[in-house]
Amino acid sequence: MVRNIGRELGEIEQAMARCRGDALAEARLTGTWMAHLLISSRELLHNLLIDTARRPG
Numbered sequence: 001m002v003r004n005i006g007r008e009l010g011e012i013e014q015a016m017a018r019c020r021g022d023a024l025a026e027a028r029l030t031g032t033w034m035a036h037l038l039i040s041s042r043e044l045l046h047n048l049l050i051d052t053a054r055r056p057g
Contacts (some may be wrong), residue, residue: 005040012036 012033021027 005037005044008036008040 015029
């Protein structure tokens, strides 16, 4: 999952570079990017908590 986030971030950075100067496109892409990172971060944290949780003995 971490690799996917890194790859996706690279794709977002490329898209941001292509829309530089277009205020509307930049704002929309930034909003989409922030929402995606929040969702991905939540999923990553959830998986981390599951992986590190103590198992019943």
